Amino acid sequence: MSKQELNSKVFKRCENNLVKKLSAVFLKNYPHHVVPGYNLHASPCIEEWSEESVMGLCQEFPYSCDLPRPLLPPARLPRTVLSEEDPALQLLTVKNQLKDDVNRIMNYHKRHQKEFDEVYKKKIKWSRGSDGYNTKIPRYIADVAELIEMDPDPYFEGAYNWYYTGGSLSFVQLNGRSILLFPFMGDLVAANIVSMEDATWKPLLRSSAKRKLHGLLYETRQSKINNTCRILGRHKSQCALYTLTDSEGCLTLREIHHQASKMPYVSADLSLTDLSLHCTLNAEGVLFLWDINKTNYISTGCVRQSNTTPDAWGSIRFQETDPSVLIYADRCCLHYIDTRTVFDRPCLTLCPKFNLENCESLSVEAPSKHHCCRYLGTYHSFLMCDSRSPVQCVRQKWTHQFKSTPLLATVTSSDDQEIIVLSSQTVGENAIILNTWLNEELSHSYNLPFTPPCIAETLNESQVQGMCLNPYLRSRFKLSNTGSTLVADVAKGGVFHFLQNSIGDVFYQCITHENSLDRYSPVNGGACYALSTWEKALSAQAEPLVPLTLTAKYNMQHVYENFTNRKLRSKLSGENADDFEPTWKQSLATLGSYVDLLAPELLAVWDMREEVSVPVASGSRQKVLSWLDTATPSFPPTLTRDGLEEYASAPVNTQELISVSQQPDLTYIEDSNVLQEMLLPKVRSEPLGKKRRRLM
Numbered sequence: 001m002s003k004q005e006l007n008s009k010v011f012k013r014c015e016n017n018l019v020k021k022l023s024a025v026f027l028k029n030y031p032h033h034v035v036p037g038y039n040l041h042a043s044p045c046i047e048e049w050s051e052e053s054v055m056g057l058c059q060e061f062p063y064s065c066d067l068p069r070p071l072l073p074p075a076r077l078p079r080t081v082l083s084e085e086d087p088a089l090q091l092l093t094v095k096n097q098l099k100d101d102v103n104r105i106m107n108y109h110k111r112h113q114k115e116f117d118e119v120y121k122k123k124i125k126w127s128r129g130s131d132g133y134n135t136k137i138p139r140y141i142a143d144v145a146e147l148i149e150m151d152p153d154p155y156f157e158g159a160y161n162w163y164y165t166g167g168s169l170s171f172v173q174l175n176g177r178s179i180l181l182f183p184f185m186g187d188l189v190a191a192n193i194v195s196m197e198d199a200t201w202k203p204l205l206r207s208s209a210k211r212k213l214h215g216l217l218y219e220t221r222q223s224k225i226n227n228t229c230r231i232l233g234r235h236k237s238q239c240a241l242y243t244l245t246d247s248e249g250c251l252t253l254r255e256i257h258h259q260a261s262k263m264p265y266v267s268a269d270l271s272l273t274d275l276s277l278h279c280t281l282n283a284e285g286v287l288f289l290w291d292i293n294k295t296n297y298i299s300t301g302c303v304r305q306s307n308t309t310p311d312a313w314g315s316i317r318f319q320e321t322d323p324s325v326l327i328y329a330d331r332c333c334l335h336y337i338d339t340r341t342v343f344d345r346p347c348l349t350l351c352p353k354f355n356l357e358n359c360e361s362l363s364v365e366a367p368s369k370h371h372c373c374r375y376l377g378t379y380h381s382f383l384m385c386d387s388r389s390p391v392q393c394v395r396q397k398w399t400h401q402f403k404s405t406p407l408l409a410t411v412t413s414s415d416d417q418e419i420i421v422l423s424s425q426t427v428g429e430n431a432i433i434l435n436t437w438l439n440e441e442l443s444h445s446y447n448l449p450f451t452p453p454c455i456a457e458t459l460n461e462s463q464v465q466g467m468c469l470n471p472y473l474r475s476r477f478k479l480s481n482t483g484s485t486l487v488a489d490v491a492k493g494g495v496f497h498f499l500q501n502s503i504g505d506v507f508y509q510c511i512t513h514e515n516s517l518d519r520y521s522p523v524n525g526g527a528c529y530a531l532s533t534w535e536k537a538l539s540a541q542a543e544p545l546v547p548l549t550l551t552a553k554y555n556m557q558h559v560y561e562n563f564t565n566r567k568l569r570s571k572l573s574g575e576n577a578d579d580f581e582p583t584w585k586q587s588l589a590t591l592g593s594y595v596d597l598l599a600p601e602l603l604a605v606w607d608m609r610e611e612v613s614v615p616v617a618s619g620s621r622q623k624v625l626s627w628l629d630t631a632t633p634s635f636p637p638t639l640t641r642d643g644l645e646e647y648a649s650a651p652v653n654t655q656e657l658i659s660v661s662q663q664p665d666l667t668y669i670e671d672s673n674v675l676q677e678m679l680l681p682k683v684r685s686e687p688l689g690k691k692r693r694r695l696m
Contacts, residue, residue, distance in 0.1 A: 061450035155283035169483025301343025
């Protein structure tokens with residue numbers, strides 16, 4: 001760049017925005033989630049900076065990803081999906097509708113505030129009646145109170161459903177078998193999956209196990225010690241513990257504990273060293289440490305540091321190396337809590353706010369293979385924090401470019417690399433991040449975040465080939481993501497990403513192909529064929545009945561009261577004769593008595609006269625005659641001699657014109673008798689002795 005360009009205002013503005021945080025005006029008025037992905041390192045492994053060394057930090061993604069394909073048979077659509085509602089977004093829809101109604105009432109009150117009387121809380125008096133306490137308040141206050149009571153979850157606030165943080169999809173290795181844990185059509189399924197040729201997985205459903213769920217499942221956590229696997233399923237108001245065993249080639253899933261709560265659960269986790277311990281975090285920020293062998297909790301305490309957090313979101317995990325340490329993440333910081341002390345005083349706090357924009361907050365947390373490091377996902381970034389340097393904890397930073405908030409993060413190790421897949425609830429918002437560990441202490445990322453293809457791209461390729469033409473597939477593949485996990489194929493050396501949507505459909509793809517793939521490769525062709533087979537199985541299902549959708553609501557209480565009021569009876573004074581008859585109903589005698597007043601005048605032009613008996617009241621006839629006089633021009637058009645000579649000088653008698661149109665030209669017909677036969681209808685004359693015919 002030239003010196004003049006370096007000193008320009010545009011360059012200075014860009015430099016300030018890169019070095020410092022974005023201004024509040026820019027954050028408010030411009031979309032800033034589309035900032036190009038970049039890697040920031042606290043200690044880059046470059047001795048001498050040059051153009052080649054800088055370009056080496058931003059290499060292309062070294063692998064190829066194939067098209068996703070379905071794993072399970074198609075799940076039956078629930079009634080909410082048939083009503084064009086996403087089950088994962090139903091809570092947001094109801095909350096937004098109630099919020100809009102409350103805002104509408106409050107805005108109306110502000111506009112007409114002078115018309116309403118002021119009501120003070122001290123002046124409201126309650127009186128006890130047979131049906132409870134009653135009082136008199138303005139109508140708009142009662143309407144707002146009614147809407148607040150209709151709130152399905154008073155503790156939930158936000159623009160996305162953060163109850164699904166962590167996801168409902170998990171993977172575990174048990175006795176050398178690959179087992180996938182997921183909810184499917186109201187059951188918790190532990191499916192044994194086997195790797196096949198051409199990057200394909202096959203579920204062995206006959207040797208799998210399932211257990212009935214207690215409701216909508218938001219998150220699953222698993223812990224394995226020796227050959228015993230413990231599974232935790234988090235619902236909204238309860239947590240269930242299961243034991244997964246493998247005996248004689250068949251899986252067995254048993255529920256061993258059930259933990260209910262009046263407050264909604266936000267997060268929960270299992271101990272990685274003691275299968276009897278688990279912890280829960282509710283919406284009020286109260287943390288409980290439980291032992292399934294005891295009836296009461298071991299310890300409890302409030303871990304919420306302040307009441308300034310925008311919502312009740314939080315995440316809790318056991319540390320892998322120390323069972324006495326819990327890692328709690330809120331919207332601001334990452335806290336290390338020692339269970340042997342009080343919970344409201346964390347022993348260590350990592351705050352990455354200095355490396356984030358003012359609009360960013362934490363949304364997801366995931367462990368790293370290095371016990372001192374943790375991965376944190378925010379609204380626009382993805383961080384790796386190191387607990388050994390609390391003041392400057394952020395060691396690496398990526399930009400994921402998601403428009404929605406990420407809430408699913410899964411991590412796996414492959415040789416000296418860590419593969420992280422970050423996902424949001426929006427279909428297609430997935431980012432693959434590669435982090436290379438140079439040694440036990442130093443890590444570096446040489447590649448920018450990569451977005452793999454989604455299931456909608458498989459549908460597009462299939463439809464190009466004339467397959468999967470079901471019009472409902474596109475709306476089905478737009479449902480929200482609720483689960484994400486990575487599965488490493490040790491035998492064949494591939495890493496697969498499994499993704500589940502809100503109705504239970506599971507799709508997977510290989511994200512570490514060494515060879516480049518295109519749309520005509522056998523692997524992608526197999527994905528299109530698998531989707532076509534899946535679509536045929538979906539079409540073979542019985543079509544469910546689409547429920548009625550509610551388009552508008554009206555209060556019909558007064559109508560119901562009038563219909564059910566037995567005192568209201570209509571009094572009939574007498575039978576009301578209905579003498580009204582339609583005017584178009586006339587008898588044949590009446591129709592035969594009608595007289596056509598225009599017939600004599602029209603026939604007189606052709607020297608055809610017929611006497612018609614005119615009724616005495618001839619007012620209508622005079623109206624017709626006057627109308628004819630006004631419609632007839634005072635100077636009728638006449639042909640001049642020159643015009644006659646012009647027509648006469650060019651007679652048309654050729655066969656070509658006659659063959660084109662069989663309609664003769666009336667201008668050149670000189671015989672008046674022939675003209676009358678062509679234009680006038682045939683008139684049948686009757687003897688004078690008979691009765692005169694009335695013309696209609």
